[in-house]
Amino acid sequence: DAGVTQSPTHLIKTRGQQVTLRCSPISGHKSVSWYQQVLGQGPQFIFQYYEKEERGRGNFPDRFSARQFPNYSSELNVNALLLGDSALYLCASSLAGGGDTQYFGPGTRLTVL
């Protein structure tokens, strides 16, 4: 079975631009979470979606937004990019959220110049 997939693998943007990252969960999983991992740190929670509804949001500015589609795939959007947004963005899927185990994709490496 395919694991969590993310696209693109790498992305280079300049300050002020907008970016969209994509994630496809494991088949049968209905919950998707997004995390930001800055170099040298552990991942930080950004959003969790379940059945197309936002369940939770971490301490990130409104420049960050996300959505989940009927097929449970998800997009993360970041507007007005800052240098500090450079990070590995990880998507994780789980059966239904709650205490279910989260399985991570390979991530998208975003570099903001």
Next chain:
Amino acid sequence: AQSVTQLGSHVSVSEGALVLLRCNYSSSVPPYLFWYVQYPNQGLQLLLKYTTGATLVKGINGFEAEFKKSETSFHLTKPSAHMSDAAEYFCAVSEANSGYSTLTFGKGTMLLVSP
């Protein structure tokens, strides 16, 4: 609020030696605890998890961890290190919160294995 502290940003061992990576957590409700491993330029792979029941949890690649409530710890061990174990290891805690649960990670411990 939940939090995780991983003692030691880097741990060095020789091949064949015991691996011990330390994790302490803080949680206002009974926690779920996880260890993930991250190889360079890759995502996170689940090593093992504790939810309820037996406090000694066995995971993949010969790793195990013991949940000690009195010490709020969940240390990761492996009896004999292998070169392929060199990677970054993250401890994480989750708790149910308003119908959903997120993972809170520690800062990670880089395991270096020398021949």
